[in-house]
Amino acid sequence: MGKNKLRENPYNMRMMFVETLAKTTVDAGREWLRRAGVPQDRAGHFSTGLIPICPLQQEHVPAIQAHMLSLGGHDRYLRFGFAATDEQIKRYVDELNFERDEIYGIFNRHLDIVAMAHLAILKETGRDSMAEFGVSVQAYARGRGYGGRLFERAVMHARNEQISLLYIHALSENAPMLRIAKSAGATLERDGSETEAYLRLPERDLDSRVTELVADQFAKANYSIKEDAIRFWSFLANVQEIRDGVRAGRHQAAE
Numbered sequence: 001m002g003k004n005k006l007r008e009n010p011y012n013m014r015m016m017f018v019e020t021l022a023k024t025t026v027d028a029g030r031e032w033l034r035r036a037g038v039p040q041d042r043a044g045h046f047s048t049g050l051i052p053i054c055p056l057q058q059e060h061v062p063a064i065q066a067h068m069l070s071l072g073g074h075d076r077y078l079r080f081g082f083a084a085t086d087e088q089i090k091r092y093v094d095e096l097n098f099e100r101d102e103i104y105g106i107f108n109r110h111l112d113i114v115a116m117a118h119l120a121i122l123k124e125t126g127r128d129s130m131a132e133f134g135v136s137v138q139a140y141a142r143g144r145g146y147g148g149r150l151f152e153r154a155v156m157h158a159r160n161e162q163i164s165l166l167y168i169h170a171l172s173e174n175a176p177m178l179r180i181a182k183s184a185g186a187t188l189e190r191d192g193s194e195t196e197a198y199l200r201l202p203e204r205d206l207d208s209r210v211t212e213l214v215a216d217q218f219a220k221a222n223y224s225i226k227e228d229a230i231r232f233w234s235f236l237a238n239v240q241e242i243r244d245g246v247r248a249g250r251h252q253a254a255e
């Protein structure tokens with residue numbers, strides 16, 4: 001059976017099932033919350049839709065580093081405010097604090113990171129907690145809503161962590177980033193080539209907590225399906241290699 005045929009059949013069917021299941025679960029959850037009288041405000045709206053966003057851990061460091069290093073000079077400038085060198089990027093990745101902060105990734109089917117966000121959390125006793133949001137999307141995957149969805153995911157977590165203020169530092173030329181911030185209701189303060197955006201977050205509620213749980217479960221399920229698919233194709237490649245070896249052996253024996 002051809003590789004394409006195999007890919008068309010069981011793989012797509014399973015994805016459709018998972019997608020439908022996830023959507024149904026989310027819709028049912030929202031309906032349940034609505035009936036329970038929980039207001040469905042915009043900030044808590046689950047418009048992450050069917051884009052699986054995984055909270056990243058230490059084990060994802062190689063994929064994070066590969067994603068960051070793949071950003072071109074201008075993107076590094078937009079992301080960090082300066083054209084970070086490879087060394088500076090490696091140091092940034094090495095110093096990521098997975099305990100304190102939240103780091104999110106969107107993976108392709110090869111489990112490469114296509115888009116990632118870093119929510120750096122600042123908690124000080126006696127002060128309101130704050131967080132800073134940074135994001136990057138691989139050039140080929142822009143305009144698909146990944147940046148916006150990562151922002152919404154980070155807002156949801158920040159609310160659940162009782163963070164009251166979200167801060168974004170962007171260059172004034174960075175139209176998509178400023179649009180994401182502005183659409184969410186952030187106040188923008190332009191200072192020449194740089195702009196600071198502040199977003200005051202609503203308090204957490206049942207909706208934001210349930211939605212975060214569902215979003216995480218969906219992302220975990222999606223990630224393990226991709227892992228299984230990679231294992232399956234590598235198994236198939238090994239089988240093919242063995243078959244080729246046996247066939248070559250037979251030919252030699254026959255000659």
Ligand SMILES: CC(C)(COP(=O)(O)OP(=O)(O)OC[C@H]1O[C@@H](n2cnc3c(N)ncnc32)[C@H](O)[C@@H]1OP(=O)(O)O)[C@@H](O)C(=O)NCCC(=O)NCCS
Pocket residue numbers: 075076078079080133134135136137138141142143144145146147148149169170174175176177179180183
């Ligand atoms: C900023 C960035 C993350 C946006 O990612 P993205 O996945 O393309 O963003 P989205 O597809 O969610 O689009 C966000 C919004 O910007 C709008 N947009 C996209 N390109 C735009 C452009 N060139 N000009 C104006 N608006 C634009 C989109 O229409 C969307 O608005 P909408 O939701 O109202 O339609 C991406 O461009 C990037 O990685 N840039 C390099 C790193 C960076 O700048 N990081 C931000 C600083 S922390």
